[in-house]
Amino acid sequence: MARRGFTTRQVHERAASASPSARATPIYLTAGFEFDEYDDAAAHFGEGRGYAYTRVANPTIDAVEHTLAALEGGSQALLLASGQAATAVVLLALVETGGHIVSSTHVYEGTRGLFRDNLARLGIETTFVDDIDDADAWEAAIRPETRAVFAESISNAANRLIDIGAVAEVAHRHGIPLVIDNTFATPYLVRPLEHGADVVVHSASKFLAGHGSVLGGAIVDNGRFDAERSGALFPHLVAPGRLGEPSIAERVGGDARIAYARESVALRFGTTPSPLNAFLIGQGIETxxxxxxxxxxxxxxxxxxxxxxxxxxxxxxxxxxxxxxxxxxxxxxxxxxxxxxxxxxxxxxxxxxxxxxxxxxxxxxxxxxxxxxxxxxxxxxxxxxxxxxxxxxxxxxxxxxxxxxxxxxxxxxxxxxxxxxxxxxxxxxxxxxxxxx
Known part of the structure; x- marks a missing residue:
């Protein structure tokens, strides 16, 4: 082979790929991944096999998601660029125009602004519950168009708690998921999914990362979406695809909520974290x-x-x-x-x-x-x-x-x-x- 030019060599010359077994999670700091064969590209886009582009999936991010799911006792986790992104993505995966959210009054002000301003502009209303220790107050706030109940495990700023099991029971009577922001408590102090919550969100920038150096967010789902009971409330999860392919619920079962959040919301809104940030969050989780x-x-x-x-x-x-x-x-x-x-x-x-x-x-x-x-x-x-x-x-x-x-x-x-x-x-x-x- 003829000797290549200097510019070509500075771009392409590198050691042959190897697979050493690093004890720490490797950082795959790359926008995309090479396909070994022509058919590998088709398999990825058709079946989701392997890696192609970090906005879709990345091994470093996957490793941290696996750990978070295990710590919260969930089926799957989705790592995102910030805690605000996590809250926005999970709610956009559940609620559409004309829908309604029931939320604790005692929530982070960024979340309140998301509800009152941004989601309201999309035609999504929110009712805030003041008397959060009264199950009847939560029940009274639910409407036929309600699609999510939201609260914090330990609230900002008055340290208020909710009885997760009692509020989950109210939500489940209507086939609605309970979403808990578990940032303040972390899965070390409480695991809301074990108490009946359906989805957990985190600002991973806080305790999970722990050192004030990076931003990140996370969603963890319990993997128990019931298409038979709740499918009519969430038609986007049970309807066939545009080209007649199986619905998300048919394809992934109880993981339909988080699959839709991953494939349709996070992917398209571009809320992907940097693999370097994911690595630092993973390092923080270890302590x-x-x-x-x-x-x-x-x-x-x-x-x-x-x-x-x-x-x-x-x-x-x-x-x-x-x-x-x-x-x-x-x-x-x-x-x-x-x-x-x-x-x-x-x-x-x-x-x-x-x-x-x-x-x-x-x-x-x-x-x-x-x-x-x-x-x-x-x-x-x-x-x-x-x-x-x-x-x-x-x-x-x-x-x-x-x-x-x-x-x-x-x-x-x-x-x-x-x-x-x-x-x-x-x-x-x-x-x-x-x-x-």
Missing amino acids: LSLRVARQSANALAVAQWLDDRPEIASVDYVGLPSHPDHALGAALLPDGFGSVFTFTVRGGAEAARRLIESVDVFTHMTHLGDVRSLILHPASTSHVALTGAERRAVGVEPGTIRISVGIEDAPDLIDDLARALAVAAEPVDEVDVAVVA
Whole structure:
């Protein structure tokens, strides 16, 4: 063979392919994959066999999906580019124009915005349930056009819980799936599918990845879609394909929901994560239980300390007996109560400002689930688009502060807050004098 030109060689010269057995998950950082034979391409596009393009499937992403499904006790998982993508994809896989969602009032503000603004523009309505511990309130919210019930296992920001089994029973009486955002709890603390939920979503950017370095999201399905009972509610899952091929339910059975999410929604909306991000999420998952156990223990210690401080008006942590959902939490969360919660300082927004500006160990940023402890003022950041009444309804007052407790030594976290509380409690003129001096 004639010697090829320099540019050709710099593109094509490489060692022959080999298959070493790496202990860590290999990173397949590639847009596409070569086909060995002509017929392999047809087999992939016709039957889904093998790999062709990372937006469709990638071995690194597949490996992390397998682990997530196993940890949540699900049939399949779907890894996506962000937690917001996970929520959007699963709901677009279930609900169409004219449909309806029933949601807990106590949800992440990005989710609320998705429901109120984006899905509403597509003709999908949402009813929010305020009295989330009342099964009758959930029942009353369901309509003939309802196609999904949505809640968080541990809510943002008031640490509210729902009785997953009771709400699942309500949803299932109508043939509707219960979708649980399990970001705050993680599968280490609770596995909603074991309590009757049908689908779980995660912001994998948080505890699953754990180090604040990447974005990612995930959907896990229990694989129990019942075409006979619920097919009329979800015709896109039971109707034959455009060219007369078998329906998704006929092809994959109980995995119809997640198959549609993977093949029709995520694929076409382009919510694919980077294989590098998938690798880092997978690395984080390997220490999930160690981190979450430590973070939960730290959070309980910090919450108990705050609860005894005269500068604090209230502490919304489900691990405290004073929390309205403590009894449910003790039953639902036997391995820990999580590490994200809010507390409200006396003195309102100004006291909250001074406290946040005075911490040193806590990092002031909009994130959670990190190995580092984080702090944020919801009323001026994540919940700023709500009215005062709407903020109060979800437990956010002018002096409310959210913390995500990390893996640091608990005494250091308490010392940091004690010092910051002392500054926040000083009269304003004394603080100004100290700053000038």
